[in-house]
Amino acid sequence: MDIIPISLPLDLPAPMWFLKFALITFFLVHILFIAFMIGGTFMTVFFRMLRKEDPFWSRMAREMGNTVTVNKSIAVVIGIAPLLAISLVYTNFFYAANNITAPLWLSIIWLVALAFISLYIYKYTWDSTKYSDRFKYFWGVLAFAIFMFVPLIFLSNINLMLYPDQWKNIYGFWQAIWAPNVLPRYLHFLNASVALTGFFTLVYFNFKLKDHHEDAAFYTRAKNLGAKWAMYATLLQLLFGFLNYVTLPVTADSPMVLYLIIVAIIVAGIAVYLLSLNLYAGKNIHPIIIFFVILVVASIMGTLRHVVRENALREPKKIMAMKTDLYRAQLATFMKTYSPTGEVVVTGESVFQGVCMACHAIDHKVVGPPMQYAIDKYKNDRDAMIQFVNSPRKINPDFPIMPKPPISEKEIELVVDYLLNLEVGSNE
Amino acid sequence: MEWPIFQMPFIGNRMLIAIIGTIHVSISHGMAVGGSFFIVLLHYISIRTDNQRLNELVFKVLGIFFIITTSVGALTGVGIWLSTATVSPGTIGSLLHIFFWAWFTEWIVFVSEVILIMFYYLGWDKYGSKTGFKIGVVYVAASWLTMMLITGILGAMLTPGQWLATKSFWSGFFNPTYVPQLMTRTFIAVLLSIAFGLFITRLHKDYRDQWPEVWKFAGKSLLIASPLFLLFVLSYYNSLPLQISHLTSTALMTMKYATWAYLSKIFYISIVILMMIFGLILLTKKKDYVLLSFIPAFLMVFAMGNMERVREFIRKPYTIHQYLYSNALREDEAPFLNKTGVSAHLGWAERSAKETDPQLRLGEKIFKLECSTCHTYSGINGITKKTNILQNPELNENFLKTYKRSHPFMPPFIGTDAERTALALYLDKIVKEANGKTNVQPSEGNK
Structure with a gap:
């Protein structure tokens, strides 16, 4: 029963x-x-x-x-x-x-x-x-x-x-x-x-x-x-x-x-x-x-x-x-005391973990290339990276084209800044 | 909540419904709604030109339509009820509470439709051409009416519009996508019926002398109906609200098939251009081409299946937009269940659970409750194949915390932190078991 x-x-x-x-x-x-x-x-x-x-x-x-x-x-x-x-x-x-x-x-x-x-x-x-x-x-x-x-x-x-x-x-x-x-x-x-x-x-x-x-x-x-x-x-x-x-x-x-x-x-x-x-x-x-x-x-x-x-x-x-x-x-009792907890603070890290990590890791290949590669490529060109994330193109033939991520302009900037300021060793 | 759980092995629950649904929709659109149009117009031509041979051929083609609609067509229609209710009782139960009257009305029209086709076909000789033709016209109207009603329900699941606020029947029924979707379906039905008609006509080799008449008629109809179909299908896609239409490209591809995104834009245009070329050839040559007898049918069933698949996919992660998730959990109850947990509601999952370790068993049951509506173990959309994401318990758990943004078409995880950990552990176990490794190989390049 x-x-x-x-x-x-x-x-x-x-x-x-x-x-x-x-x-x-x-x-x-x-x-x-x-x-x-x-x-x-x-x-x-x-x-x-x-x-x-x-x-x-x-x-x-x-x-x-x-x-x-x-x-x-x-x-x-x-x-x-x-x-x-x-x-x-x-x-x-x-x-x-x-x-x-x-x-x-x-x-x-x-x-x-x-x-x-x-x-x-x-x-x-x-x-x-x-x-x-x-x-x-x-x-x-x-x-x-x-x-x-x-x-x-x-x-x-x-x-x-x-x-x-x-x-x-x-x-x-x-x-x-x-x-x-x-x-x-x-x-x-x-x-x-x-x-x-x-x-x-x-x-x-x-x-x-x-x-x-x-x-x-x-x-x-x-x-x-x-x-x-x-x-x-x-x-x-x-x-x-x-x-x-x-x-x-x-x-x-x-x-x-x-x-x-x-x-x-x-x-x-x-x-x-x-x-x-x-x-x-x-x-x-x-x-x-x-x-x-x-x-x-x-x-x-x-x-x-x-x-x-x-x-x-x-x-x-x-x-x-x-x-x-x-x-x-x-x-009903629960709903009386519950209120959705306002705006969550969005950081570059949280966007990376929440969105990008579905396909990318920092140092190895997942669905897409390692982020190391992007960091090296764009470390002196923040705007180009932002533009790429905004409208992805096919660059590397080994990977599928990246879908446009479902995030705002502001969040893209946050995540790019987060990545470019990461302290990771370079391949070069 | 707490509904019995059904897991279709290998092909998965979604594919089961998709197979039954596509068969039903192809037959109901192509042979009943569009078929009635095709047959009755040809019937009319045979009366106007006083062509007894053509009249006989029309009767033969109608016979095939009759046999298929009243057997496979009717049963797959019932089958949609039986299969969807088995896969997701909570969803069908909810929809039935909301749209009972639409379905009840549709049923009345449907009964008359079935009675009319029986009079039309079985009484072909008895009623003669004049009365028979009138029955046919009423039959066309009745079958279109059933589609008019069912489209309201399908559209409301996709874009409920005001229903969410008012919970009233009419605001759900006449939702924002109603008219474009109905017109799209009407013309896809017409195109399908021409395609099926071409195929079936060619099977009747005794009536070879009448084929040019049919080719001429089919050619004309294709030239008129194809551009209209394109017009409405594009307006239908434009009418989808922004939050849904951003997913349509994902629907056509999923990440693996990224290149499809480009194809999707020209998919319908190509189909329509092809159908128009076929129409032109048939109309001008009036000759018998083997290819033209089956390629249109094949193309249109494919287009139909694709349209339905996109419609089903862009609904995600909901079955009733912003109300009920694909796994039959309700959006408004999620905060409560996140706090109290879903463990108290796993009675049905318990029936078929196999794991003995308590934590793994909990994870298994949560998988059955929240994931198994869409994921099989190792078949279609198999969870154990997701080795890129499910690499170890920590990554699994992290994914479960954050996938709402990376995988917006999946319903969110609902449950407490402990329950999430249990699910992450269970996923890790089955992924590793299925891939025959104690440690899933991280992709190359890992240091």
């Missing part, structure tokens, strides 16, 4: 409630598109690769590929807002955690860029006969593998941020992922991605169906596939949610967490019920309604995560505030 940084002495640029609201809301939008991106990539790669016998699957793969092109870009660009918000709401904690896992944290940049390029190669070589199937699948699978890995980096960081008492003992990503809550959350997230991609597929192909009645067979089948993914993954989420909840550290837990979970389960139950009516009871509930229901669940989950963050950081924040107050008080 003693390494929690002191807060910055600057006011927040916006009210805290606004920043927290922005964090929860925009993160929710971001993570929805991330889920669509991961699930969509799975479909576009593996449906085509593994189910070649039925043309439905390769068509489905192609159509989902088009959605991934859009969804992945929206996911990234929306992600900036929550990144800014979390950096302001939890500045010290967020940056500290990122720092501990730095190499992996920074690898997100090139990993995701590589995944996106791979996806483009996969997409734009689709119909080309120049490349083998193996070549094409390689890029698809690579993109998917990266998409599976990157969430783990984010999760280990966000988890580490909440538990400053562990910072002392954790020296990197590979240690951070073994904290109790990380892997269960990861599984919970992956399964949520499956469910959300299901909901997305349902809504998306429902829209397409409206515009393309001639293709009803394909779009109906695609839409039902989405509904099934949505329904079964949502059901499975009971298991992963349970795992996630039981591994949640005590400091992060509170009755509110449990209440929100219960509400989320009930609302998710409604979504599952509506899906089952459509799939198995021949009803026709509009997919937008079902999507709205699951959006409520996602919002509850987002709020729940916020409650968890606030719970876990309650004590660390107090410690940070205490440290900050103490430091500020000491600083």
Whole structure:
């Protein structure tokens, strides 16, 4: 806890409630598109690769590929807002955690860029006969593998941020992922991605169906596939949610967490019920309604995560505030009695030591020639030496040209007088 | 203060940021801001002359711009956030407190920019030429707007102007260098996009018949944009206040490259003259020259990187001028810390410290806190290579006392006398260790 940084002495640029609201809301939008991106990539790669016998699957793969092109870009660009918000709401904690896992944290940049390029190669070589199937699948699978890995980096960081008492003992990503809550959350997230991609597929192909009645067979089948993914993954989420909840550290837990979970389960139950009516009871509930229901669940989950963050950081924040107050008080007390100590007396010696000695010594070569050389050369011509220092020229080919020193005319005179009056032996 | 410490091995923290930044800026200026201009104007020509082949070629070039901006361009943009915050959390944290609204607004414009390029490119066939072209025009406006906003922030870090007194957002944003820098960036974006455009066009050999159209357009644009770029880049350098502009020559050289000082004066002029000659050749010959397809791109990325490097360098020793030093220590707290010491704030440095001797360990931790933002051990700007200055503990200590005048681009040493001695000893130890000598050889001529 003693390494929690002191807060910055600057006011927040916006009210805290606004920043927290922005964090929860925009993160929710971001993570929805991330889920669509991961699930969509799975479909576009593996449906085509593994189910070649039925043309439905390769068509489905192609159509989902088009959605991934859009969804992945929206996911990234929306992600900036929550990144800014979390950096302001939890500045010290967020940056500290990122720092501990730095190499992996920074690898997100090139990993995701590589995944996106791979996806483009996969997409734009689709119909080309120049490349083998193996070549094409390689890029698809690579993109998917990266998409599976990157969430783990984010999760280990966000988890580490909440538990400053562990910072002392954790020296990197590979240690951070073994904290109790990380892997269960990861599984919970992956399964949520499956469910959300299901909901997305349902809504998306429902829209397409409206515009393309001639293709009803394909779009109906695609839409039902989405509904099934949505329904079964949502059901499975009971298991992963349970795992996630039981591994949640005590400091992060509170009755509110449990209440929100219960509400989320009930609302998710409604979504599952509506899906089952459509799939198995021949009803026709509009997919937008079902999507709205699951959006409520996602919002509850987002709020729940916020409650968890606030719970876990309650004590660390107090410690940070205490440290900050103490430091500020000491600083303020000091500043009351402190006044900058006026003009420092400048002497030729001090100028020489402060400026010239960066490159010159009296009797040996450093970056520039020994001063002995200059003293001998200028001992009878003070003005020439002053003029040289004022506007240096290249004289000796063995040395780089001297930069004009950042000192005043007066200081140049002082230092020249100091040097020319030095009692040193001559080389001659 | 007390922020976690990150040390990028070998290339150093600054180079890490510089690499990510240069890639991002080349792509965002060249392919998004300027690229939108290049594409939309060519798109317009193809509509006006009713040239379907040219229209297809424009779409192909846009495709490459689209792929690169939405992958490497977007991710290096995020990468600037991640890397700068890792290297200097205190700096980015402070900047975010000051410029949150500018970044938030930029984000909104940025989201629309991304949505617009997706409509423009992915909807090329769907929306047809007329509507498609209008989308393109809005896309040009949106991408320029993002640059307009981000320039305010970059300029404020360099020349905060009134912000230091008022701490208000607008006085920081519309700082003294704002307009010249924005115009310089606008025209460097235009030049970059022409350069990239030439390169990418030449890759599309199926459209050889349309190349002369592109050469003609690129030639004209180069002739118009190059002199304007020169005008604005010079006015930008003139607008830098005196205390900063005296450092620009140091920025372009560092002491070793003293001769660069002369080159720096003619650097931009030469680039611009070259670009104009290229423009003239393209316009009059309308022929395919291999060299002209990649040399302009190479030159402009170099000029861009150089401009950014100079901008980063002349900010020194601050990241926020006269407020926050490069190593994230605050100028106004320095007197306090000089009296009480920084030892109480070395918790994060302690994590990775290796020395066992208490005094050396203290020195090591201070090195991590105050020096490692810019200096590696033996890589780029490696501290153990500074054998001319760091010859023995006494000289080291003397240097630490006085370098503010000889090395004005370095933040001052902050801490007590005892802490300075510890740092001097530690520097002596690592310099000698790295150079494999118990006594660093003083230069020849020493008696």
